[in-house]
Amino acid sequence: MSDLVLEVRDLRTRFQLQGRGVEVVRGVDLSVAPAEVLGLIGESGSGKTVTGLSILRLLPGNAEVSSAVMRFKGRELQDLDEDAFQPLRGLSLAMIFQNPVGAFNPAKRVAWHLREIARRRHGSEQGWQAGARDALSAVGIPHPERVLRLYPHQLSGGMAQRILIAMVLALEPDLVIADEPTTNLDNIVERQIVALFRRLRDRLNAAFIFITHDMQIAAALCDRIAVMYAGQIVEVGPTRAVFDAPRHPYTQGLTATSLALKQRVKRLTEIPGELPSLMSPPPGCPFAPRCAKVMARCREEAPPMFGTAPHLARCFLAEPA
Amino acid sequence: MSRTALYIAGRLAGAAATILVGALLVFVVMKAAPGDPALSVLGENARPEAVAAFRHKYHLDEPLVGQFLYWLGGLLRGDFGRSLTIAGGIPISELVAARLPITAFVGLYAIAIAVAVSLTMGTIAALYRGRAADTVATSVAVLGISMPDFWLSYVLVFAFALGWRLFPAYGFTSPVDSVSAALYSGFLPAVAIAAPMAAVFARMLRTSLLEAAAKEYVVVARSFGFTPRFVFRNYIFRNALIPYVTVIGLQVRYLLGGVVVIERIFGIQGLGSLAVDAAFARDYPTVQACTVIFLGVVLTVNVVVDLACAALDPRRSL
Numbered sequence: 001m002s003d004l005v006l007e008v009r010d011l012r013t014r015f016q017l018q019g020r021g022v023e024v025v026r027g028v029d030l031s032v033a034p035a036e037v038l039g040l041i042g043e044s045g046s047g048k049t050v051t052g053l054s055i056l057r058l059l060p061g062n063a064e065v066s067s068a069v070m071r072f073k074g075r076e077l078q079d080l081d082e083d084a085f086q087p088l089r090g091l092s093l094a095m096i097f098q099n100p101v102g103a104f105n106p107a108k109r110v111a112w113h114l115r116e117i118a119r120r121r122h123g124s125e126q127g128w129q130a131g132a133r134d135a136l137s138a139v140g141i142p143h144p145e146r147v148l149r150l151y152p153h154q155l156s157g158g159m160a161q162r163i164l165i166a167m168v169l170a171l172e173p174d175l176v177i178a179d180e181p182t183t184n185l186d187n188i189v190e191r192q193i194v195a196l197f198r199r200l201r202d203r204l205n206a207a208f209i210f211i212t213h214d215m216q217i218a219a220a221l222c223d224r225i226a227v228m229y230a231g232q233i234v235e236v237g238p239t240r241a242v243f244d245a246p247r248h249p250y251t252q253g254l255t256a257t258s259l260a261l262k263q264r265v266k267r268l269t270e271i272p273g274e275l276p277s278l279m280s281p282p283p284g285c286p287f288a289p290r291c292a293k294v295m296a297r298c299r300e301e302a303p304p305m306f307g308t309a310p311h312l313a314r315c316f317l318a319e320p321a
Numbered sequence: 322m323s324r325t326a327l328y329i330a331g332r333l334a335g336a337a338a339t340i341l342v343g344a345l346l347v348f349v350v351m352k353a354a355p356g357d358p359a360l361s362v363l364g365e366n367a368r369p370e371a372v373a374a375f376r377h378k379y380h381l382d383e384p385l386v387g388q389f390l391y392w393l394g395g396l397l398r399g400d401f402g403r404s405l406t407i408a409g410g411i412p413i414s415e416l417v418a419a420r421l422p423i424t425a426f427v428g429l430y431a432i433a434i435a436v437a438v439s440l441t442m443g444t445i446a447a448l449y450r451g452r453a454a455d456t457v458a459t460s461v462a463v464l465g466i467s468m469p470d471f472w473l474s475y476v477l478v479f480a481f482a483l484g485w486r487l488f489p490a491y492g493f494t495s496p497v498d499s500v501s502a503a504l505y506s507g508f509l510p511a512v513a514i515a516a517p518m519a520a521v522f523a524r525m526l527r528t529s530l531l532e533a534a535a536k537e538y539v540v541v542a543r544s545f546g547f548t549p550r551f552v553f554r555n556y557i558f559r560n561a562l563i564p565y566v567t568v569i570g571l572q573v574r575y576l577l578g579g580v581v582v583i584e585r586i587f588g589i590q591g592l593g594s595l596a597v598d599a600a601f602a603r604d605y606p607t608v609q610a611c612t613v614i615f616l617g618v619v620l621t622v623n624v625v626v627d628l629a630c631a632a633l634d635p636r637r638s639l
Contacts, residue, residue, distance in 0.1 A: 058540050090546030103541040105635060107559050115554075120545055164541075171545065295460040 005175050005207040006032045006055070006093075009069035013047075013054045016062045022278050024050050027232035029305075030209070032175060033172030037201055037208040039222030039239065041215065041254075045275050047231040048211045049098075052177040056093055057085055073174060078313035094173035098180045100160035110163060113150040117167045135166040139196060158189035165196065169204065181216065190217075197221055215254060219243055224310070227251050230276055230286035242264055246314035249291045285315070291318060293320045324638075329624065336620040340613055344396070347612040351605045358405040358603040379405055393604060401610040406602040413610045416595060420446075421614070424591035426496040427507050428580055431514035436569070439521040443526025444558075448533060458523065465520025470579045474513040474586045475539025481509060493589040495504075510587040513581045515573050518572050527569040529561035536560070563634045574619050 005318035013025035025047045032038050041050050054065045070077045072092060077085065097103050102112060112137065125314050129148075133285070136144035139162040143271040161181060168176060182190040194217050201208065201221065218225060218239070219262065225242040227235040227250065246252045253271040272288035276282055282289065288298040297316060306318040360367065372438055380391055395402050401413035446458040482490035488509050496503035508511040533539070534557045536601040542552045581593035588594075592611055599607035631637050 037480070053540075054356070056544055058543055084541075086548065089544055089547060095541075095544040097537065097541055097544075099537060102537040105538055105542070105556050107563075107634065108555070109635075116547070116551075117545065120547065153636050 003034065004031050004071070005034050005036075005073060006030065006209075007071040008055065008067060011051065011054060011067040011070070012065070013050050014064045016064070019065075020279070023281075024231050024278055025054060025069065026278075026281075028228075028231070028233055030226060030233070032207045032209060034174075035205055036224065037210055039218040039225045040209055040211045041213060041218050041225060042061055042228035043213055043275065047230045048213075048228050048251055049179050051228070052095060052179050052209065052211055055177065056089060056095055057082070058095070059073065065160075082283065088170045090168075090173065092174050094168045094171055094176050096161075096165060096168050096176060096178040096181045097212045098183050100181075100184070101152060101155065101157055101165045103164055104160065106152050108151075110150050110152070110155070113163070113167060114148065114170070117170050121171050122206070131170065135161065135170045138169070139166040139200075140192070141161070141166070156189075157185050158265075161185060161189075161193055162196065165193075165200070169200065169206070173206055175207045177211065179211045180213070182212075194220060215243075227254070230281065231278060232286065232314060233305075234287065234315070235313040241311045245311075247307065247311070247318040248287075248315045249293050250287050250318070251313070253292075263283055325628075332620075332624050332627075336341075336617070336624075339620060340616050341393075343616045344393070344609055344613055345389065347398060347609050348392070348605070351600075351603075351608055352385060354603075356603045357607065361603050362406045362409060379403075392609065395580030396613065401613075402606040404599075404604055404607050406604040407598050409425045413607050416607065417592065417610060417614060419627060420590065420592045421594045422497055422578055423493065423495050424584070424631065425592055426503055427493075427510055427514070427589060428576055429586070430504070430507050430511040431518065431576065432569070432573075434511055434515035435518040435572075437521055438515065439526055442519070443523040443530065446523065446527040447530035447534070450551070455527075459527070462520040462523045465516045466524075468516065470513050470517060471582050471586060473516055474510070474583055477509045477513055478586075491588045493587060493591075495590075507589075510589060513583050513586075514576060518576060521572060522565065522568060526561060526565050530557055530562045533557045533560040547576060561638075566626060566629050566633060570622055570629075573622045577615050585626065 008028060011025055011030070012023060014021045014023045022302065023059040028047075028051055029194070030038070030040075040051065040298075043148070047193065050059070050063075053059050054063075055070070057065065059065065067078060080088075104110075111132070114132035115125050115128045118131055119125045132148060133144040136147060141159065141162055142148055147155075147163070151240050155163065162254055165181070181197075185193060191271045197208075197210070198221060208221075209216070210221055222239050225235075225237065226233050227242070227248065229250050235242060235246065235251045235305040242251060243255055246255050250271070271290060276286050276289065282299070284297070284299040284301055285291070285294075285303055288294045295316060303314050303316045303319075305312045305314050306316075306320065307313055312318075357381070358381065359372045363371055363375060373382070380388055383391070392402060399414075401417065404411050404413055404416060442458045442462065445457045446462075449455045478490045481487045489506050491511075493506045493510070494502035536556075539556055540554060542556050543549075547555075577593075580591065581597060583589070584591045584593035588589060592614065596608060596611035596615075598604075599611065
């Protein structure tokens with residue numbers, strides 16, 4: 001197990017809102033092997049993004065993050081203070097964000113961004129231009145020279161996301177957390193970016209946590225899938241197993257809507273009901289109020305993870321007889 | 322580059338129109354005000370022939386439209402005319418040439434102080450948001466905004482000139498004679514002018530720094546592993562600078578109002594006190610000249626600020 005890139009146990013993130021603590025991530029376990037793509041899927045508000053930001057410690061001051069284990073390439077990260085953790089960002093753990101246009105410094109040209117990335121990676125800006133051209137070409141930007149001279153507000157969403165991906169990859173991180181990198185893009189560009197990730201996946205050594213609410217993208221890109229619901233992982237397993245033989249009723253609902261819509265674009269919100277309020281989480285299984293197969297004990301007792309590795313589900317139905 | 326040239330040409334045309342309207346307004350207001358420059362120079366008991374001769378000499382006996390056009394014609398040739406009363410017969414351009422450097426010095430001095438103080442206070446307030454340093458800086462800023470500049474002037478004189486005797490209470494050495502003496506004798510007036518401006522600038526900077534710090538690009542910059550110092554300087558501060566510079570440009574017009582009052586209080590022989598003296602003595606052309614110069618300064622500063630903002634903010638085009 002020590003050859004994992006990232007191992008997280010019992011990750012918990014609380015926000016202080018008007019004097020009340022709200023736990024948004026409620027005991028998440030994750031592990032990512034080298035060059036593996038782990039899909040983190042679930043509907044909006046399930047805690048996927050906060051999980052990513054918690055790992056990189058990028059949350060605002062009103063967030064408290066704790067974990068039992070936070071191990072990166074065998075190194076324990078929990079005890080590092082901010083000064084010791086900051087150098088790991090970018091070079092070891094990196095993130096690709098949802099809103100690519102807002103991710104750039106609006107006062108600086110694309111060239112400035114890539115030069116600073118080169119300086120961050122190599123400690124000097126020497127030869128950054130050649131590196132920048134290559135990095136932009138690798139993400140499918142046709143005229144890198146011209147694009148380098150542009151300001152962020154002159155970029156389209158798709159181009160901005162490609163450049164951002166190029167910047168992150170130029171840092172050569174061991175783990176990239178991609179947080180719905182295609183959500184804000186239109187369908188055609190979204191497909192192009194997914195294709196780009198697919199190409200990069202095979203070429204790079206980086207491991208990915210790919211956060212998405214799009215089942216089709218998850219199925220196309222990921223080696224393993226972790227399904228998140230109400231701040232918890234409710235099912236985890238190899239992509240095939242999770243999609244072909246889902247064990248948690250929530251995942252079954254997701255794949256059913258997915259099947260019903262065949263290969264068309266579908267979102268996850270087609271399961272009736274809503275996420276429970278985390279201000280006062282229900283005592284039993286958080287999915288019980290929406291679950292078609294709910295049993296009496298589900299409303300009183302929170303189920304643990306059942307099953308045999310690598311395929312686990314947080315549901316009493318998956319409990320061995 | 323041609324776009325910048327076009328922009329400047331357009332602004333110059335607008336500035337000329339503004340100055341024309343401003344000059345006309347001041348001309349009308351001065352004529353409408355009671356008082357007579359001839360009597361102001363020759364005395365209440367002057368002989369009617371002397372008064373008539375004075376009026377004829379300075380074209381005061383001609384119709385108002387003719388007077389205005391006569392003055393405007395001189396202005397276009399760069400000639401402000403001659404002073405009527407306060408410095409009888411002396412070309413106003415000479416008066417202005419002697420006074421302008423003094424006012425410009427005090428004004429720039431005040432802006433420099435305001436910028437230095439507000440950069441420090443605004444940055445500290447933003448960095449220590451909600452903590453003691455922020456509360457102190459923000460409270461001082463509110464105080465600075467609420468204090469009338471003339472009142473602050475007397476407080477400064479009372480404390481630092483009469484009390485501790487650190488600075489002179491009255492009088493000012495021209496920077497033409499000695500820059501160091503001008504810096505010394507101009508300190509209290511510059512502070513009096515700077516205080517309310519510094520307060521406005523500091524609040525603006527604090528707000529824009531906090532706004533920029535909350536932007537998504539800051540989180541992204543941190544995710545690259547850029548150091549906090551780098552992120553602050555190149556992302557937060559750099560982007561907060563745009564609204565900050567805009568506010569500085571807007572405040573310059575209030576600065577000129579402050580200069581007039583403060584020059585009187587500290588006995589500075591600048592353009593402000595020239596304008597006030599000339600107004601009291603019904604020295605129409607001198608008042609008009611000062612007005613035109615003040616207008617010119619405001620319009621020039623506006624153009625400079627617009628150019629600076631365009632240079633700072635690639636999203637803004639001229």
